[in-house]
Amino acid sequence: MKYNQIPNLLFIKNRKKFMDRMQPKSIAVFNSNDIYPISADSVLPFEQHRDIFYLSGADQEETILVMFPDSINKKHREILFVRETNEHIAIWEGAKLTKEMATEVSGIETIHWLKDFDKVFFDLMTEAETIYINTNEHYRQAVETETREDRFIKKYKQQFPAHRVAKSNPILQEIRGIKEPEELELMQTACNITEKGFRRLLGFVKPGVMEYEIEAELVHEFVSNRSKGFAYPPIIASGNNANVLHYLENNRACNDGDLILMDVAAEYANYSSDLTRTIPVNGKFTKRQKEVYNAVLRVKDDATKMLVPGTLWAEYHKECGKLMTSELLGLGLLDKADVQNENPDWPAYKKYFMHGTSHHIGLNTHDYGALKTPMKANMVFTVEPGIYIPGEKMGVRLEDDVVIQDKGEPFNLMANIPILAEEIEELMNK
Known part of the structure; x- marks a missing residue:
């Protein structure tokens, strides 16, 4: 091994x-x-x-x-x-x-x-x-x-x-579902390896690069750090490819002006990490791209705060839907009539955010863990909201892995991985 x-x-x-x-x-x-x-x-x-x-x-x-x-x-x-x-x-x-x-x-x-x-x-x-x-x-x-x-x-x-x-x-x-300290340490190692891969990409991505070339850079970094490689099949989706949630071909060119949604992460000792970042191909977000990006980031940050002992998974996702609805209204993607007339079984926000916000992670990327009983300390969840706009050929998803604490906000295993739009632009343009 x-x-x-x-x-x-x-x-x-x-x-x-x-x-x-x-x-x-x-x-x-x-x-x-x-x-x-x-x-x-x-x-x-x-x-x-x-x-x-x-x-x-x-x-x-x-x-x-x-x-x-x-x-x-x-x-x-x-x-x-x-x-x-x-x-x-x-x-x-x-x-x-x-x-x-x-x-x-x-x-x-x-x-x-x-x-x-x-x-x-x-x-x-x-x-x-x-x-x-x-x-x-x-x-x-x-x-x-x-x-x-x-x-x-x-x-x-x-x-x-x-x-x-x-x-x-x-x-x-x-x-x-409840991780031992040794498991958290192994998961932190997987996240640290993922960080190295992501930082490597920020200096590599430019207009004309192929999605599979980005995949190759990640494989090199992951395996060089004692990982077997990807914790799950990598998604490297530029432009409109980001609107295919499980896009796996990774075979197209990344064009100037597009965003790249990258759902890519390393495993270590059979433990998974699960990261998503969205970056501009040319190193600079447009005004509209940054508006959507920051809306997703706000949902992620606010959702993370709700992951505390006692939270019910189903109720948590309902609250995440409310957060996303507010942001979509602000972006002009929904109006009040859309929300007032929505189908309760498929709320209006689902047009632009159709998947869940969080899942257990550990030895499996979608790990075992109780979902119908209150959350407990040392459970580890992803937080991964997204906004997908095929009409604008743009999709943005952001994701971190967090550990529920006895008190206070969760501990972010990916806190050192760049996520602010300005930081990403700065690192890409060094």
């Missing part, structure tokens, strides 16, 4: 939080992701399942974590199964975790080779009454591919039909 090894105390704490919420005589199982094929003998780069990483730190394929806090044998209360390595694998694929390394990474004392899983697991299931299965219940999931976790669930249900079933996801939603 490119990142520095994470002290295993984080994963020890995370497992304890999970096990403290398990039912008596229950067992929980977490599988690594598959390596996904492209075609022929080509595969996608391996990405670890974030749940098993959160609980063990194991960043390797063909890995299984078992937690059984009520096991009669104390050695079986936490077990990590890893792929057995050998000289052939080491030559062709590189070194894999040894049993000693697996303990060092995870803090788990009992390590078995994966080939022993069925035998050990059968023995444990004779003691267990309930099994926690790990299904993807994220509110935005749209997965069609059968995963390694899915195959395990099918197999276990055939082998052990008499066991009760419980869900891991509600526990993960609760505990993963």
Whole structure:
């Protein structure tokens, strides 16, 4: 892995939080992701399942974590199964975790080779009454591919039909949403790497540069700082491309007089950052561009102040809609009649700001976290309002990542990344 090894105390704490919420005589199982094929003998780069990483730190394929806090044998209360390595694998694929390394990474004392899983697991299931299965219940999931976790669930249900079933996801939603200090430090590192990439761009962008050239500059900066690269597919949208919310082609020239909306950020140690900035191609905002830009910035700043313990996610978004409505009226994009006659299910402001303002961020860019209960300290949210005006071939979005505090306003992990229009102009024209 490119990142520095994470002290295993984080994963020890995370497992304890999970096990403290398990039912008596229950067992929980977490599988690594598959390596996904492209075609022929080509595969996608391996990405670890974030749940098993959160609980063990194991960043390797063909890995299984078992937690059984009520096991009669104390050695079986936490077990990590890893792929057995050998000289052939080491030559062709590189070194894999040894049993000693697996303990060092995870803090788990009992390590078995994966080939022993069925035998050990059968023995444990004779003691267990309930099994926690790990299904993807994220509110935005749209997965069609059968995963390694899915195959395990099918197999276990055939082998052990008499066991009760419980869900891991509600526990993960609760505990993963509130970040430990070590996680906040890793996320800050990801944001710091993102800052380096953005500052690099401010001296690089000029009329005629291609969107993909900007992407290449970011990749260089991110990987040079121990990141695998982008935390999510990069959006580098110049001119009217900014009005395509998930524009991914990044293949057009950036023209004089246009804005570039860049939703680009680095990962570090599997933790995401999520940044959006909008800058002028020629280094100077027009009067109208700056009016729209500053309107978005005001919404972002005012929305951020509402992210405090006790806030309800749904109510927060309603208030953000009111902030945006006020700004759109000021910009002449809406009039009072538009607001008075709006459809409550699709308010007038949605014509120019059609997505949400905030989401959880952490091991996933759209991370796990409770959304129907009051917000709590150490939850981390994005704040990302935008105004999209196809008729003016302009889109502006601004985004930072913030940590809810016990008291006062959130802590901005991206506070050092330039955002004021005047500062961006100054840095672009040095």
